[in-house]
Amino acid sequence: MAIIVDKIQKRKDIALACKELFVQNGIKNLTISQIAQAAGVGKGSLYDYFKNKDDIVFEIVDILMNEHNILKHKKLIEASTLKEKIKVFFQFYYHDEDVELRQLYKEFVSISLCSPKAVMIEHHTECFDEYYNWLEDIIKDGIKKGEIKPRAIKLVKGLFVLGDGMFIASMVTNSIDDVQKEIDSHIDALFELIEVKDEK
Secondary structure (H helix, E strand, C coil): CCCCCCHHHHHHHHHHHCHHHHHHHCCCCCCHHHHHHHHCCCHHHHHHHCCCHHHHHHHHHHHHHHHHHHHHHHHHHHCCCHHHHHHHHCHHHCCHHHHHHHHHHHHHHHHHHHCCCHHHHHHHHHHHHHHHHHHHHHHHHHHHCCCECHHHHHHHHHHHHHHHHHHHHHHHCCCCCCHHHHHHHHHHHHHHHHECCCCC
């Protein structure tokens, strides 16, 4: 009787088996042979599941982002105010538990910027839209509950790109050395402008 292989699970298993290799070395310095060896498969088998190294990075990022999203969702439920929820939303850029994912995300962004192939742009667009819509829903809920002014909805896209902007600036300049402090400070200042205050 032939063994039935779950190709989706096998793809995930291969990607996760070489995760540490990508985290420690980055994508540029790795060969397909090294990746196949770390994953415990032959080069031919690797190509049965992935087109190239970029494809493996995307798979690893997807797996880790799904895990990250489950934890983020729980933290968002536990947060009591809209300001806390927004700060939780941006913890990815500085929280210790996301350090591996951030390292791979840097690879993901680098690939997208240096080799903007259609499939990469599509993948990044899907990620952008998913997280943007998530933040927009959080803001809409805050407006519905009367925590912030309705016109705050126009700030969502600018607020959303704040995280990436601070994160990238902290890597390529000496101007931002504490991403959490900068993001929190920006959110606090923004809430001074948009928060609905009790006037008694």
